[in-house]
Amino acid sequence: MTDAHDLTGGFDMTIHAPNRLRICALLEAVAEAEFSVVQEQLGVSASVLSKQVAVLIEAGYVKQRKAVRDTRQRVWLQLTEPGRAAYRGHVAALRAIVGEQH
Amino acid sequence: METQASSQNPAPRLSREEAAAALRQVEQVQATLHATPMPMWYPATIALLSAAAPLSVLLPQPTGAVVSLASIAGIMVAMRVFFNRFGIVSRGDRRQVVVMALAGLLLVGLMAAAAVLDVRYGQAWGWGISAAVNAVAMFALTIYCRRPSRTSA
Numbered sequence A: 001m002t003d004a005h006d007l008t009g010g011f012d013m014t015i016h017a018p019n020r021l022r023i024c025a026l027l028e029a030v031a032e033a034e035f036s037v038v039q040e041q042l043g044v045s046a047s048v049l050s051k052q053v054a055v056l057i058e059a060g061y062v063k064q065r066k067a068v069r070d071t072r073q074r075v076w077l078q079l080t081e082p083g084r085a086a087y088r089g090h091v092a093a094l095r096a097i098v099g100e101q102h
Numbered sequence B: 001m002e003t004q005a006s007s008q009n010p011a012p013r014l015s016r017e018e019a020a021a022a023l024r025q026v027e028q029v030q031a032t033l034h035a036t037p038m039p040m041w042y043p044a045t046i047a048l049l050s051a052a053a054p055l056s057v058l059l060p061q062p063t064g065a066v067v068s069l070a071s072i073a074g075i076m077v078a079m080r081v082f083f084n085r086f087g088i089v090s091r092g093d094r095r096q097v098v099v100m101a102l103a104g105l106l107l108v109g110l111m112a113a114a115a116v117l118d119v120r121y122g123q124a125w126g127w128g129i130s131a132a133v134n135a136v137a138m139f140a141l142t143i144y145c146r147r148p149s150r151t152s153a
Helices: A004-008 A018-028 A035-042 A046-058 A081-098 B016-035 B041-058 B063-086 B094-121 B125-145
Strands: A030-034 A062-069 A072-079 B088-090
Touching: A018 A030, A018 A035, A018 A046, A018 A062, A018 A072, A018 A081, A018 B016, A030 A035, A035 A046, A035 A072, A035 B016, A046 A062, A072 A081, A081 B016, B041 B063, B041 B094, B041 B125, B063 B088, B094 B125
Parallel strands: none
Antiparallel strands: A030 A072, A030 B088, A062 A072
């Protein structure tokens, strides 16, 4: 069984920022989501989302894909495998702090 | 620059309440995602197109083959249109994959049974049942599998 100290080792400062945690939580539940959908779901402005997504992309946690739909360019976001692993590790660390161990 | 290695903190100074609040945020985001209403035209279209496959056997050739191929192409187009309009591509979790595999076996089994009934006993009604079950199963599966995965909250 993994002890609480090992689990808190997955705590990730990049992910822990509130909006970034919410972005990762949303992207973890899907294969890919369009930027505007993420923005709508989280209720944040495009500039805030862009800024937070840029940090996650720089960390290698999120990747974006551009696609044209109805003559407009759309940006699709997805968690990378390291991003998914880091997010899960972070959630496990949070649970360990709270005292739940899964 | 923050990197994966440098951003990990082995000893976070976070209270239990702060960690619980962060977990609540995660659950709230995923609950909101699950509660998002989704258009019903998508499962209905997939169901109708799926029903066409068994029924196409009853049509003369090559019309039957054309209808069968057109239904497969139609399903692919419907999926693409749905994902583009809805803005979310679902990620199949393990449970969804198992359900899909079992449903696939059931549908193939029903089509095989219909083929045996038709070829050996000259009874074509099996194709109708296969088509109906295909449509109902695909409608239910599409609704089930389009839900975003919820394995982490």
